[in-house]
Amino acid sequence: MEAIHLENLEFSYDGETPVLKGISLDIPKGSYTAIVGHNGSGKSTLAKLLIGLLEPSKGTIEVLGQKLTEQSAPEIRDHVGIVFQNPDNQFIGSTVADDIAFGLENHCVPTEDMQRLIEENAAKVGMLDYLNAEPTNLSGGQKQRVAIAGILAMSPDILIFDESTSMLDPQGKASVNAQIRKLNKEKNITILSITHDMDEAAQAEHMVVLEKGKVFAQGRPEDVFEDEAMMKKLKLDLPFALKASNAFRKYGLVDKPSLTLDALMEDVCRLK
Ligand SMILES: Nc1ncnc2c1ncn2[C@@H]1O[C@H](COP(=O)(O)OP(=O)(O)O)[C@@H](O)[C@H]1O
Ligand SMILES: [Mg+2]
Structure with a gap:
């Protein structure tokens, strides 16, 4: 079963200007998919449609085999956690702990489990001391960490991140992303991550490039990034390791492109 199945999805805010222009997409259960694309390409709009905050003008959305409608939306939202672009809009509690607890209370988590879940998930994003x-x-970065902890605590089947680590420093990004990848691997949680961070996208299983409301390309990150002409045309960055390995290749230091620093270092050491 697909976690998310989209068929010919269309959307417009004003009923005139099309924002999503016929998006068809399958996100397999348990997969890690990165969605990249220029500002304004429709990524956040797509995320909002997926949890029923906006209604498509055409096409269908199925989540975990169930068609998303006004009636099914509340039930579907029980299975989907989303962290939006701007963490400010997501805070309700007066302390960080309250905030992480908020979603748990709504999910009727027993009080005796609450403290443990708050601490475990605050630790995952490095906010235990706060x-x-x-x-x-x-x-901003700390707010993003807390927003992520709150969603992780609820352990939904599908996690959607909309540029949720954009305000973190590179190290913070890498560490939070590693936690998310771990959840994906160990708990089989489906991850859909909208990101400008190409190093994160490089580590996804599947990558989707949105451009002007359409799926412009999709596939394994290594295949998508291989089309450097397309990436350049869309003004999208390449993963750092790929840029570095391309430069190294010119000097014969490595013989193949690498998407991650680990892979690049292995290559360098092997040839040395
Ligand atoms: N609330 C809104 N009302 C009208 N237009 C909007 C609204 N939100 C976004 N848009 C427009 O929809 C398009 C896609 O925006 P968005 O989904 O936010 O893109 P992305 O997340 O890829 O940057 C843009 O042209 C944007 O200006
Ligand atoms: Mg956006």
């Missing part, structure tokens, strides 16, 4: 802090006093 449980009593006021969310409003946190930096």
Whole structure:
């Protein structure tokens, strides 16, 4: 069964200007998919459609085999966690702990499990020392970490991230992304990550390139990134390791492109 199945999805905010222009997409259960694309290509709009915050003007959305309608939306939302682009809109509690607890309370998690889940998930995003802090006093990156912890705590079947680590420093990004990949591998949670971080996209199983409301390309990251002319045309960046390995190749230091630093270093060491 697909986690998400989209058929010919169309959407417009004003009923005139098309924003999504016939998107068909399958996201297999348990997969890690990265969606990349220029600002304005429709990524956030797509995320909002997926949880029924917006209604498509045409086409169908199926989540875990169930068609998304006004009636099924509440039930579907129980299985889908989403972290939006701007963490400010997602804060309700007066402390970080309250905030992480909020979703758990809504999911009727027993009180005796609550504290453990709050701590476990705060630790996953490096916010264990901030449980009593006021969310409003946190930096943008810390707010993003807390928003992610709150969603992770609910362990939904499908996790959607909309540029959810955009305000983190590179190290913070890598560490939070590693936690998310771990959940994907160990708990088989389906991940859909909208990102500008090509190093993250490089580590996904599947990559989708959106451009002007259409799926422009999709496939394994190594295949999508291989089309450098397309990436250049769409003004999309390449993963750091790929840029580095391309430069190294010119000097004969490595003989193949690498998508991750680990792969690149292995290559360098092997040839040395
Ligand atoms: N609430 C809105 N009302 C009208 N137009 C919108 C709204 N949100 C986004 N748009 C427009 O829809 C298009 C896609 O936006 P969006 O989905 O936010 O793209 P992305 O997330 O890829 O940057 C853009 O042209 C944007 O200006
Ligand atoms: Mg967006």
